[in-house]
Amino acid sequence: MNFYxxxxxxLGHSMSPMIHKIIYEKMGIDAAYKLFEVEEEYLAQALDSLKILDIRGANVTIPYKKKVIPLLDQISPKAEKLQAVNTIKNKDGILEGYNTDYDGVVRTFxxxxxxxxxxxxxILGTGGASQAAAHALQDQGGxxxxxxRSPDKKNIFPVIDYQTLEEVEGNILVNTTPIGMPPKIDQSPVSDQIVSQFDIIFDATYDKVDNKLLKTARSLGxxxxxxxxxxxxxxIAAVEIWEDISIDDSVMDDILSHVQKEWM
Known part of the structure; x- marks a missing residue:
């Protein structure tokens, strides 16, 4: 059995163990997935534990997607471009960093x-998830x-403030901020008027019920x-990297259906 x-x-809110359990069952993979809640001062030791305990890989979430980079032996070109790692593979004691948030955005669209x-x-926000979405959608021609709220001119993408956004009419609006996440699903990062100025709304947060942003979007058609x-x-992209396999897109429908049933 491999461990991830x-x-x-x-990490109390994470759905990752449930999702990975379903993926392993559907793909017939003998593996287990656990949560490793690590304080920042122990992050380097935590990565060393992957080698010591022969843990084959790990995902990385807030607030460590950038902080793990100097602790890794090498990172993929995609992770280098995004300057964010959310997947680590332990390949015979060599820690490789990847970014599969990018793949998640592409598959969603x-x-x-x-x-x-x-x-x-x-795209609302400038953090790791924002960079993944920005590069993924730019690479698709967007x-x-x-x-x-505090535009940084050093960013490789154009950055505007929310006041300027009020004057914009665009095609796609993406929320990568934590606003609207449980338990504050009654909050929205933008006004109803701004939502009305776009055709498509993608909220990277998730919950069992729509938050205010998505409710507004649905009410406006x-x-x-x-x-x-x-x-x-x-x-799914992380499992493909760890297990050196390719998972057909048709399998995602089945996996997503089971995740939704388990979650509800």
Whole structure:
């Protein structure tokens, strides 16, 4: 049996063990997945434990997606470009870093049938998830702009503030901020008026019920989806890396269906 896990702090809300359990069962993989809640001062030791205990890999979540990079032996070109790692593979004692959040975004848009080519994309937030979404959608031909309360001119993407966003009419609006996450699902990162200015709303947060942003989008007849497909998509991509296998896209429907049933 191979062992995998998730590094982050805190981790009480994580759905990852359930998702990975379903993936392993569906693919006939003999593996187990655990949560490793690690405080920052012990992060280096935690990575060493992968080698010592022969743990074959780990996912990385907030707040360590950037902080693990100097602790790894090598990172993939994609992770290098995003400057964020959410998947580590222990390959014979060599720790390799990857980013599968990017894959989760791509799979979500493909499954929704949403065209990105030549579409104006505005992404709320400038963190790790924002970078993954920005690069993924730009690589699909989208015109990407980030939105921040404190615009940083050093970012490789154009950045505007929320006041400027009020004057924008775009095609796709993506939320990568934590606003709208449980238990504050009655909060929205933008006004109803801003939502009305877009055709598609993708909220990278997820919960059993729609948060305020998605409720507003549905009431206005917008195409919209939460981040559950992204979460499952990035988990499948991580398993492909760890196990050196390819999982057919058709399997995702089955996995996602089981995740939704277990979650509800």
């Amino acid at each position: 896990g998730l590094f982050g702090y805190p 493909e499954r929704q049938g949403w065209t990105v080519q030549n579409q104006s994309v505005y 015109w990407v702009t980030l939105v921040s 917008k195409e919209c989806v939460n981040g559950l497909e992204m979460l499952v998509g990035q988990a």
